[in-house]
Amino acid sequence: MTSVAERLAGFPRFPLVAGETPVQELHGVSRKVGHRVFVKRDDLTGLAFGGNKVRQAEYFVGAAIEAGADTIVAGGSFAQSNHSRVMAAAARAAGLRAVILVRPGDGPTGATLSGNALVTRLLASEVRVLDALANAPSEDRRAEVEFRRVVFAEEAERQRAQGHKPFVVLGSTTATGVLGYVSASLELRRQAEQLGLRFARVFVTSLGVTHAGLELGSRLLDESHDVVGVAYQPADKDDAEAAIRSLAGAAAELLEVDTPALRVCTDTADAGGGYGIPTPASRKALSLAAASDALVLDPTYTAKGFAAMLRHLDRGDVPQGEAVLFVHTGGLPAIFGRTLEDLVDAT
Numbered sequence: 400m401t402s403v404a405e406r407l408a409g410f411p412r413f414p415l416v417a418g419e420t421p422v423q424e425l426h427g428v429s430r431k432v433g434h435r436v437f438v439k440r441d442d443l444t445g446l447a448f449g450g451n452k453v454r455q456a457e458y459f460v461g462a463a464i465e466a467g468a469d470t471i472v473a474g475g476s477f478a479q480s481n482h483s484r485v486m487a488a489a490a491r492a493a494g495l496r497a498v499i500l501v502r503p504g505d506g507p508t509g510a511t512l513s514g515n516a517l518v519t520r521l522l523a524s525e526v527r528v529l530d531a532l533a534n535a536p537s538e539d540r541r542a543e544v545e546f547r548r549v550v551f552a553e554e555a556e557r558q559r560a561q562g563h564k565p566f567v568v569l570g571s572t573t574a575t576g577v578l579g580y581v582s583a584s585l586e587l588r589r590q591a592e593q594l595g596l597r598f599a600r601v602f603v604t605s606l607g608v609t610h611a612g613l614e615l616g617s618r619l620l621d622e623s624h625d626v627v628g629v630a631y632q633p634a635d636k637d638d639a640e641a642a643i644r645s646l647a648g649a650a651a652e653l654l655e656v657d658t659p660a661l662r663v664c665t666d667t668a669d670a671g672g673g674y675g676i677p678t679p680a681s682r683k684a685l686s687l688a689a690a691s692d693a694l695v696l697d698p699t700y701t702a703k704g705f706a707a708m709l710r711h712l713d714r715g716d717v718p719q720g721e722a723v724l725f726v727h728t729g730g731l732p733a734i735f736g737r738t739l740e741d742l743v744d745a746t
Contacts, residue, residue: 403619406654407582410575411461413493415453417445422590422724427691432712435722437596438694439587442701442729447488447518450729451609452481454579455571456489462575464493468566470524472554474499475532475547475570478516479675479699481730482571487522496524496563500547500554502532513736527554537632537674540607541642544570576608577615577650584616587724598624599721600711604631604704604728606639606665611646613726618659624724625662627711629704630670639665666707675699675733680706683744697730698742704728 420443425436444453463471473486483499490497499519512520520526535546551567558565570576591598601617601624603609610628617626628643640663651658671678677685677698684706688694696702708725717723734742 403581403616403654403656404585406656407578407585410458410578411465412457413460413464413489415444415446415457415460415489415492417443419586419590420444422587422594422596425688425692425694428687431687431691432709433719434712434717435720436708436712437598437722437724439724439726441583442727442731444729446492447484447522448729448732450481450485450731451580451605451726452485452571452729453489454583455576455608456485456579458575458578459486459568459571460489460493460495463490463495463566463568466566468495468564470496470498470558470563470565471568472498472500472551472558472565473568474501475535475543475551476537477502477504478519478528479514479733480519481515484515484519484522484732486568487519491522497522498525498527498554498558498565499523500532500550501526501528502535503528503530514732514734517735518732539638540570540572541645544572572607572646574646574649574653577612577646578653580609580612581616581619581650581654582612584613584620584622588620588622596722598724599717600624601626601724601726602629602704602708602711603627603726604629604700606630606632606634607642608646609726609728610665611643611650614643614661614663615647615650615659618661619656625664627707628663628665629707630665630667631700631703632674633670633672634665634667636665636667639667666711669706669710670703677702677741678706679744680710682742684709686743689743694727695731695734696727697733698737699733700730701727
């Protein structure tokens with residue numbers, strides 16, 4: 400029978416991840432919560448401040464190169480988008496032009512030249528803030544990606560008129576995007592075996608392809624752990640879980656395997672007031688990780704996921720003493736341009 404690794408090898412892929420990202424025990428946090436807490440350091444994937452988007456970008460760039468493109472058209476979200484930053488970097492690393500389209504917005508998502516917005520401007524060939532993207536439905540990532548289709552097609556035509564060969568990446572929330580964390584599941588399996596670890600649960604801040612990839616990969620590898628995807632913005636739990644199932648199923652079809660029995664678990668309890676808006680629990684989590692283990696979380700994604708993991712442990716969802724894993728998906732440029740009071744718990 401063809402293995403998962405062999406099936407993944409059949410897809411075009413441009414190497415961008417610096418190497419296997421470490422799995423580390425958070426000794427300080429572990430002592431405080433009475434469990435062995437580990438972190439998969441995907442903030443260290445290596446490209447332009449790293450993060451989970453680098454694993455997905457390998458497959459997008461691979462497809463662009465196979466299509467003979469010289470330009471990648473990507474982005475579509477707010478200026479502080481991790482996806483935009485990484486796609487600009489990924490295109491440059493592959494010798495391609497990067498045209499990044501940006502949705503207008505102010506506040507923590509805005510275009511102030513700090514954080515992700517600054518890095519994206521540094522790397523991209525062009526950054527265009529388009530009013531046409533202003534009304535995209537950001538509460539539903541798949542609907543937002545679909546909304547972009549006409550706008551991106553118009554940009555692709557503009558690029559062709561200038562003599563370029565564009566490849567459009569509407570967003571990471573696609574079946575191809577899921578492959579990055581199916582592949583990461585293989586890496587995590589090897590590392591857990593080398594360390595002699597079995598995780599009771601794996602936590603990740605995701606409402607999309609990162610969760611779907613970890614869930615699909617875990618089930619294809621017959622892992623015993625559940626993958627808990629944590630919401631970073633308000634979301635309906637049933638809708639979120641349906642989206643994960645749909646993405647995992649689409650990726651299984653790409654891989655030409657039967658969709659395994661999925662155990663989709665999404666935590667939407669403490670997403671807070673909106674995208675990029677910290678919560679009291681996320682501030683406490685960010686403070687705890689920094690003070691206990693010098694682990695830096697970001698306020699948009701990972702602090703909310705870490706807070707949810709702590710809540711699960713505190714209420715006894717995981718038997719005492721068992722190990723859990725937090726997948727650190729990066730996003731660290733988001734801390735720059737914030738105040739310390741906005742990031743951490745003041746008590």
